[in-house]
Amino acid sequence: MIQEMIVVEGKDDTTAVRRAVGADTIETGGSAVGDDVLRRIELAQSRRGVIIFTDPDAPGERIRKIVAERVPGCKHAFLTKDEARGRNGIGVEHASDEAIRRALEVVRTADGDSGDYGEITWSDLLDTGLIVHASSARRRERMGELLGIGYANGKQFHKRCLMFRITRAEFLAALEQLEREGL
Structure with missing residues (x-):
């Protein structure tokens, strides 16, 4: 089981993540991330750590940005659009268990400071x-x-x-x- 809490967009994402890896999630309820949800994410980050795992689309990126700005030090997991493509759109809920496990195995941690480190210009x-x-x-x-x-x-x-x-x-x-x- 994954130690960190995984931030997802909705219930179907929670179902997919639990099916694939048996982890605990926090649902944002969509792109209008409320202050109460952000406080729960802050608490989770302080106690267990957080992995942001949102859909590879514009609303998902918006949620990722809101959470990362409010809660520094979160880890990030990404799916490709192809991995997340379903009949009714793009989302974590459409990804295979294997794709979800792969994304969560290669999480990246943001530095928190996006200053120029001189590596990639x-x-x-x-x-x-x-x-x-x-x-x-x-x-x-x-x-x-x-x-x-x-x-x-x-x-x-x-x-x-x-x-x-x-x-x-x-x-x-x-x-x-x-x-x-x-x-």
Whole structure:
């Protein structure tokens, strides 16, 4: 069983996470995260730790940002859009048990300070076609999968590289894989 409390969006996500790993969850009830929910997450973080595990879509990213800003030191788990795709949309509840377990095995901890650590620069993103390139969105999506930081637009991708302290070696290894795949 996972020690940390897992923050998810709703009841169906809780059902999927419990089926896959038997963990305890806190449901945000959607993207309008209330103060009472944030206080429960703060308490959970102080006692057990927290993993934010939201849908790989705009509302999920909004929730992730709200929780991470209010509760520093949370861990983050990400699913790809393909792993979370179901007949009725995209969400944790549609992911296979295997995809959920994989995402929770490779959680990343945000530094809490997204200052520039000098590892990955904006120029690196430009030089590698991750921004301002015809295929930059697809390349960032795959790089996010390879690095375990999820999909983001160019600015957020750079911020995540800094926040999660992606090293140059990790970045170059993922880039090499991306090139092998012909992206």
